[in-house]
Amino acid sequence: MSYTIWILLTATLVGINCGLVGTFLVLRKMSMLSDAISHSVLLGIVGAYMVSHQLQGVSMLIGALLVGLLTTFLVQLLHQKGVQSDAAIGVVFTCLFAIGVVLISLFADRVHLDVEHALMGEIAFVPWDVLEVGGRSIGPKAVWLLGFVLAINIFVIVFAYKELKISSFDSEMAITLGIPVVLIHYVLMGMLSLTTVASFDSVGAILVVAMLIVPSATAYLWTDRLSTMLICSAFIGVLASVIGYVGATAFNVSISGAIAVSTGVIFFVSLWIAPKHGLLRKWMKKSPA
Amino acid sequence: MNPLVVDQMTVAYDRQLVLEDVSFSVPEGKLVGIIGPNGAGKSTLMKAMLNFIPRMHGNVFVYGQPYEKQRHLVGYVPQRNSVDWDFPTNALDVVLMGRYGHIGLWKRPRKEDVEIAMQCLDKVGMLPYAKRQISQLSGGQQQRVFLARALAQDASIYLMDEPFVGVDAATEKAIIQLLNELKTRGKTVLVVHHDLQTVRDYFDYVLLLNKRVIAFGETERTFTYDHIQNTYGGKVTFLSATHIVG
Numbered sequence: 001m002s003y004t005i006w007i008l009l010t011a012t013l014v015g016i017n018c019g020l021v022g023t024f025l026v027l028r029k030m031s032m033l034s035d036a037i038s039h040s041v042l043l044g045i046v047g048a049y050m051v052s053h054q055l056q057g058v059s060m061l062i063g064a065l066l067v068g069l070l071t072t073f074l075v076q077l078l079h080q081k082g083v084q085s086d087a088a089i090g091v092v093f094t095c096l097f098a099i100g101v102v103l104i105s106l107f108a109d110r111v112h113l114d115v116e117h118a119l120m121g122e123i124a125f126v127p128w129d130v131l132e133v134g135g136r137s138i139g140p141k142a143v144w145l146l147g148f149v150l151a152i153n154i155f156v157i158v159f160a161y162k163e164l165k166i167s168s169f170d171s172e173m174a175i176t177l178g179i180p181v182v183l184i185h186y187v188l189m190g191m192l193s194l195t196t197v198a199s200f201d202s203v204g205a206i207l208v209v210a211m212l213i214v215p216s217a218t219a220y221l222w223t224d225r226l227s228t229m230l231i232c233s234a235f236i237g238v239l240a241s242v243i244g245y246v247g248a249t250a251f252n253v254s255i256s257g258a259i260a261v262s263t264g265v266i267f268f269v270s271l272w273i274a275p276k277h278g279l280l281r282k283w284m285k286k287s288p289a
Numbered sequence: 290m291n292p293l294v295v296d297q298m299t300v301a302y303d304r305q306l307v308l309e310d311v312s313f314s315v316p317e318g319k320l321v322g323i324i325g326p327n328g329a330g331k332s333t334l335m336k337a338m339l340n341f342i343p344r345m346h347g348n349v350f351v352y353g354q355p356y357e358k359q360r361h362l363v364g365y366v367p368q369r370n371s372v373d374w375d376f377p378t379n380a381l382d383v384v385l386m387g388r389y390g391h392i393g394l395w396k397r398p399r400k401e402d403v404e405i406a407m408q409c410l411d412k413v414g415m416l417p418y419a420k421r422q423i424s425q426l427s428g429g430q431q432q433r434v435f436l437a438r439a440l441a442q443d444a445s446i447y448l449m450d451e452p453f454v455g456v457d458a459a460t461e462k463a464i465i466q467l468l469n470e471l472k473t474r475g476k477t478v479l480v481v482h483h484d485l486q487t488v489r490d491y492f493d494y495v496l497l498l499n500k501r502v503i504a505f506g507e508t509e510r511t512f513t514y515d516h517i518q519n520t521y522g523g524k525v526t527f528l529s530a531t532h533i534v535g
Contacts, residue, residue, distance in 0.1 A: 027376060082303075159395055166386050170372045172341055176365045177390040177442075220377065224422035229377050276422075 015237025068193025
């Protein structure tokens with residue numbers, strides 16, 4: 001398959017994964033936690049390399065998952081001990097990220113991983129790093145990794161849809177109904193960690209936050225139903241990926257940068273024209289027609 | 290056996306006692322008003338009973354068993370502002386959440402659950418708004434959606450935190466009707482309440498609370514001038530004796 005199609009497929013998978021997980025982050029008002037986890041998983045990736053001496057899919061996923069959950073746990077712990085929750089997030093992720101940076105520089109001569117790559121990603125290289133089975137190439141590793149994570153995300157959302165919904169809307173009510181609210185929180189953070197690390201190679205730690213939050217915040221403007229919001233958010237992620245890629249090739253600029261900029265453009269357009277929550281509609285409602 | 294017994298409950302925030310040695314026992318089928326000044330620990334009492342916040346000491350018994358074993362028998366109606374009404378969902382969906390305990394974990398709502406949710410919406414006069422997004426409802430309508438959700442839960446004991454705050458007259462009437470219906474069905478209902486003037490009309494029992502239990506018992510005998518003065522630290526001067534002693 002051609003180079004362009006692999007890149008588009010990668011970007012599309014990033015868009016769907018981030019759109020689905022991001023919806024719950026936005027609704028739970030935990031957008032900043034995605035910023036935290038997207039940075040601290042760097043430590044997980046380096047840690048996984050130290051243990052397994054390779055930058056392979058599965059060990060990277062496990063490393064990121066562990067550090068992602070550790071981040072969530074530490075933030076919670078500090079908050080319970082009386083630290084403001086935004087300060088708790090700020091302290092935890094910068095520390096874990098910094099340890100990751102120090103470790104990378106320590107192994108810099110032996111590992112193909114640098115801080116710039118981790119922050120910005122480089123989707124243009126994705127098609128060259130292929131997975132081989134029996135000597136035959138079966139497509140880029142990133143695509144397989146993203147597809148695997150997407151299967152997990154969709155499975156959890158379909159399986160635990162009503163539990164995710166009620167614990168996001170009214171967690172106290174959920175507790176009285178015997179719904180395992182804490183478990184669901186950690187499962188969601190696990191999904192976030194996996195999604196982040198799978199998207200890492202393509203868009204990097206900073207831009208993955210854009211992919212997680214902006215399409216979901218945009219979808220929030222367009223719909224009044226959770227199921228529609230999930231689909232809409234994934235769709236906007238895909239749309240931004242395609243527009244971003246086309247724009248990047250036309251102007252010969254960074255692909256991941258152009259994709260993230262596209263999410264922003266779609267958001268601002270939606271902010272004006274969205275049918276129910278858009279600004280134009282609100283003004284029209286105020287002034288008598 | 291009384292359906293609800295709170296036994297020597299003590300709750301602290303940062304080593305500051307907010308509830309001290311609270312004990313009371315509610316007979317079946319009674320409407321109980323929980324009355325006290327701001328900061329008296331009324332909401333805290335409910336939250337500690339439901340284990341949202343840890344108790345330093347004390348137990349809650351539901352039909353003779355610890356609450357932890359009887360969760361499904363207790364329904365909770367939180368304060369209206371405790372949730373985000375901009376959440377993308379409609380009135381019917383929120384009421385359907387009341388059925389989640391019956392549906393069981395990881396399972397989908399059945400047709401009968403939707404029917405029950407519709408009936409509950411009808412009971413609070415909200416059927417025409419079933420598909421309305423919840424942010425498009427007025428404060429009173431949102432409160433009625435919460436009550437319909439509690440009905441759908443079909444619990445034996447209900448804890449309601451300030452259901453009358455900020456609602457219109459129609460909603461207030463609907464709530465009273467509902468409370469009486471629950472009572473005739475043998476349900477036990479505890480309501481955190483602010484308006485001293487309506488206590489005698491609404492409640493069979495009162496719990497006068499100010500960090501400790503000042504008085505608990507049948508409204509007739511318990512809601513007296515002296516007890517109220519003790520609860521509010523002698524600050525209730527604007528009320529004429531007729532309102533209270535009736």
